[in-house]
Amino acid sequence: MPHSHHSHSGQFCRHAKDQLDDVVKEAIRQGFEVFGLSEHAPRWRVEDLFPEEADLKPSDLLSIYLDFLKTAIELKIKYQDQIKLLISIETDYITNIDLTNILDLINEHEEINYIVGSVHHVNGISIDFDKSTWLRSIQSCSKNEFSRTMNPGPPPFLELPSTDDDNPEKESIKYQNDYKPTEKELIVFLKNYLDQQFNLINFYKPEIIGHFDLCLLWIPDFKLKFIPIIWNRIIRNVKTVIEYGGLFEANSAAIRKGWKGSYPSEDILELIISLGGKICLSDDSHGISYVGLNYLKMKDYLVDQGVKEIWYLVSSSERKEDGDIEFKNDRQRVRARKLDKWDTHPFWERKSKDI
Numbered sequence: 001m002p003h004s005h006h007s008h009s010g011q012f013c014r015h016a017k018d019q020l021d022d023v024v025k026e027a028i029r030q031g032f033e034v035f036g037l038s039e040h041a042p043r044w045r046v047e048d049l050f051p052e053e054a055d056l057k058p059s060d061l062l063s064i065y066l067d068f069l070k071t072a073i074e075l076k077i078k079y080q081d082q083i084k085l086l087i088s089i090e091t092d093y094i095t096n097i098d099l100t101n102i103l104d105l106i107n108e109h110e111e112i113n114y115i116v117g118s119v120h121h122v123n124g125i126s127i128d129f130d131k132s133t134w135l136r137s138i139q140s141c142s143k144n145e146f147s148r149t150m151n152p153g154p155p156p157f158l159e160l161p162s163t164d165d166d167n168p169e170k171e172s173i174k175y176q177n178d179y180k181p182t183e184k185e186l187i188v189f190l191k192n193y194l195d196q197q198f199n200l201i202n203f204y205k206p207e208i209i210g211h212f213d214l215c216l217l218w219i220p221d222f223k224l225k226f227i228p229i230i231w232n233r234i235i236r237n238v239k240t241v242i243e244y245g246g247l248f249e250a251n252s253a254a255i256r257k258g259w260k261g262s263y264p265s266e267d268i269l270e271l272i273i274s275l276g277g278k279i280c281l282s283d284d285s286h287g288i289s290y291v292g293l294n295y296l297k298m299k300d301y302l303v304d305q306g307v308k309e310i311w312y313l314v315s316s317s318e319r320k321e322d323g324d325i326e327f328k329n330d331r332q333r334v335r336a337r338k339l340d341k342w343d344t345h346p347f348w349e350r351k352s353k354d355i
């Protein structure tokens, strides 16, 4: 204790900072015992690159991920006496190309211990890049049109909203940040997100579900519980994960992005706990200064919400302990282990004195 199952570094990701070795050193300094290196999966289409990747090709992203694997293996050995590093891949699910190509990559690389199963796109458009891109995703859902984050170019650039011939000003007004999508528009968007997540859950049976309700990033106070078409989908997704033994990460990045607590938000967390789901911890760090960031706030939030036990991953090559749980999927590269009384671990005391 403690653990993080989800991290990135600037060495292998353009929107993160710092060298992976330095990120690991910081995790050791803070007293992390298990730290998952879960670099983003490569993306396979030019239109799925981000603006900061405009000089790259999809094949470059694959090379970068393979370089990450090499470095991660080296670090795992280098620091084996100080920290248990696990190697992972955080998925994207933009189109079905991602599903099959990432699965091939995982099957070819036994060194990938587990999957962080995340959805960052709805209807082909990124939902966590910025607010106007998120709004474009919502609009594409309500129009039932599949789209993309970037114009494939050359040169690649963020797609602009389509213009309305009758009223050229109408669309540009829509993309101002004070534009509020209607509840009806949001419901179609959320439904699509949850259906994509359901596909991803069934396809990989990921050991970790990444930021379960990233779909609420820009609307943290939107209540889902009384919208049956949405809430029933959440119940369906949560039950499916519980069935094969997946862990739901409490992800502290939400706090950095302005939420009061971590992902998952209150109602969903309560549902997961009531159905017997397992919670694990993640900082989703994107550089040294994000390691363990907002962990104390996340702890308080989870304790308030009634999280009594925390789970974490151990490599299947480690000696099996009583109570270890295997995942009902076909990888078996890690097992889940429970930690009781997690909130009184000395880590929190140390962390409260660390600035």
Ligand SMILES: [Zn+2]
Pocket: 008, 013, 015, 040, 286
């Ligand atoms: Zn990232």
Ligand SMILES: [Zn+2]
Pocket: 090, 118, 120, 210, 211
């Ligand atoms: Zn993510």
